[in-house]
Amino acid sequence: MREEARQLDTPSVVLDTLGDWKKTHDCNTLGLDHVGRDVIVMGWVQRRRDHGGLIFVDLRDREGITQVVFDPQADALSHERAHALRSEFVIAVRGTVRRRPEGMTNPKLKTGEIEVLVHELRILNVAKTPPFHIEDDTEASESIRLKYRYLDLRRPLMQRNLLLRHRAAFLTRNYFAEHAFVEVETPVLTKSTPEGARDYLVPSRVNPGKFYALPQSPQIFKQLLMVAGFERYMQIVKCFRDEDLRADRQPEFTQLDLEMSFVGEQDVFTLIEGWIVRLFRELLGVDLPTPFPRMSYAEAMSRYGTDRPDTRFGLELVDLTEIVKDCDFRVFRQALENGGLVKSICLPGGSRLSRKDLDELIEYVQGFGAKGMAWIKVQPEGWQSPITKFLSEEVRRAMAEATGAAPGDILFFVADQPRVVHESLGNLRNRLARQMNLVDSHTFQFCWVTHFPLLEWDPDEKRYVAVHHPFTAPLEEDLPLLDEAPEKVRSRAYDLVLNGTEIGGGSIRIHRRDIQNKMFNALGIGPQEAEEKFGFLLDALQYGAPPHGGIAFGFDRLMMIMSGASSIRDVIAFPKTQKGTCLMSGAPSEADIQQLLELCIRVETEGR
Structure with missing residues (x-):
């Protein structure tokens, strides 16, 4: 079953073929009920540990990991050959399932109570040292992972x-x-549509000058x-x-x-x-x-500022337009005179935010078109904000009742056209939820x-x-x-x-x-x-x-x-980058000149 050694990174390794071997079990099914049974398992070497007399190999396939043991007393030749095994070698072993010694079980593995004592090893292929560890917690950058996607896909998480x-x-x-x-x-291959995003066009060789659209x-x-x-x-x-x-x-x-x-x-x-x-x-x-909750687009925009509301937390938008329409705060008054509105978010416990935190949040909402954002800290001793002097006691009471604000909370306000108000506060709402850990990541809300x-x-x-x-x-x-x-x-x-x-x-x-x-x-x-x-x-x-x-x-x-x-x-098995390229295959690539001539296409890149 041996082939002549191949001159890859390990010239001394003699490679085998499968011959008449058939895989009897995957690397995640063997347990105590298999003890004493002869099995054949195959996969990739996750890691090898040489403990002097014994060599332990974690053998991995898409289903999981099984520990296999090379003991010179069980099979001297296999034990000798196991010294050459390295990470990601492809091997097959025939052996007997046995219970792991007391104190040597691994509760993290489904197969952690057993191991396979090897009687014969077949090395099916060698492997270069991978550019990153084939483990869930890899430190490799995404660009490296995408370049070597076939290795990245071996990681248990990706599988x-x-x-x-x-x-x-x-x-x-x-x-x-x-x-x-x-x-x-x-x-x-179909016809280009006039609406929506740009189409990918495919030239037709048999209909020169005409294109399909994907x-x-x-x-x-x-x-x-x-x-x-x-x-x-x-x-x-x-x-x-x-x-x-x-x-x-x-x-x-x-x-x-x-x-x-x-x-x-x-x-x-x-x-x-x-x-x-x-x-x-x-x-x-x-x-x-079920049934899943339903709301109209108008309700979603009014309450959450977006047509994609995250309903796992509160922080709903509150319309204060009627409450503040007669107040002396110029920003509110100008927005309302121009057909705008005033809305607020109440963040429970938010009064502990620092001035630096508030400045960062103001800058954040400005990225969505807001000219600025007002705030009020609701403290036990009174309201704290540069705008409180423009708000009467009656307006403050109405605000507190409408928003549910209590001591220790903070109110955020945006006054502008409806689109700006909703986009600004809708995005602020999501940011505050993340920042204040208000989202339960294990909850699914439809x-x-x-x-x-x-x-x-x-x-x-x-x-x-x-x-x-x-x-x-x-x-x-x-x-x-x-x-x-x-x-x-x-x-x-x-x-x-x-x-x-x-x-x-x-x-x-x-x-x-x-x-x-x-x-x-x-x-x-x-x-x-x-x-x-x-x-x-x-x-x-x-x-x-x-x-x-x-x-x-x-x-x-x-x-x-x-x-x-x-x-x-x-x-996705083989995705593109954010620039639409495949780092593994090099797509998209330039076309051969003969292909372009057959398609009646001339490529001009100057001025782009």
Whole structure:
């Protein structure tokens, strides 16, 4: 079973083949009930410890670790060869399971009560010294980990993450199959869309000068499947967006995509809650109460300053506009005269914050457009703040009653236009929760946010744009406003938020051509442009399109939260960096000149 030695880092090591050996157990299943049994285990050398007469090796595979022992009295040749073993060598051993000596058990390992006494060793491959230790608590930088991703993926933490993802995908397919969904693959090469993030374009060699686009979402195709009568569609699908990246974004990402015919919002909510409950119960052992709380977009913005509210803690925004409208504080008065509002956050126990702390918080909210932020410390001896002299006793009493402020607390105020107030205080609220340790990281709080605005004004493009996408249906009672006051129209859109992160979003769709045309008109998309870009959808809506709706979930983002990872890169096998590059393979790379000529493409980089 031996091969000629290979001249890698260890020229003296003679390599073996597997021959007729078959793995009998993985490295995480052997226990006391296997004592006395002959087994064959295989994997990577985690570490080797030479204790003079005995050599101990921690053997690792994707399931865990088993300690194997080389004893010259059991097999002298294997013991001699074991001296050459180094970290990450690939080996197979045949031996007998035995109980570890008293006092030598390892309670941290599932296999910590036993060991395998080796009778034969086969060295299947050698390994260079890895650039970092294959352990959970590695000190290697992320760039090094991504460059050697195939080694990083050997770490137990990364393997647990990807195995969790595998089980989640398996459970997801089973759950939706039980609910009569059909999995259909939609095209990867499709047509560029005018809304949303930038598309990745793919040149067509057989159609010179023309391009496909990689899909940002299968949105139109899943709607067409509803027109086609499939009624319930699902897909775990790759999507692509050429946009700036963050910790929870990737240029290529995976989403769970769903669409259903003859449903309303409540049908979607009930179905999705059942899926989420099953995932968390079977994968994490967490039982979630249902139904999940629901709130409108307007309520979420009013109470939390964001449409992605983290409901694990309080610190809700309180509107003080009516209370302070007649006070003498100029900042408040000017904001209200310009159509703004005044809101506050009460931080319990916050009066202990230093002036340096307060200055840092003021600078923080200024990053979200606020001109400044006022504060009041509620002390037992009275209110302490530069602005208290402008507030009457009556106003102070009303403030305290509205905010629930008590001695030892601090009040923060922002006065400005609603968007600035909400963005500033909404982000301040999250920062204060982290800073004051108000968040229980082991708690999962879901909520549905509904009735988003259908459209919003884009000052750069000087037109209305869709808040979600142009196929979202308006609330029926708001439909008359679509022509005269588009900014007041509420949509039948909904997002599912988990711990302050949006993990899924969807809507009931427009299923009538006349309403879809009205929507395009409100977006400034004329009949000719609509026909050119969406003609096939508009035609389909004329052939008996049923009422339908759906939702899509960021599968990477959901797995990140469930695994406790800080980045979606830790739940994706081969992710890109924040600049969209693959440090391991070198993608993206320059194309060969012959490829460019065949595609009729000329690359010009000057001036960029």
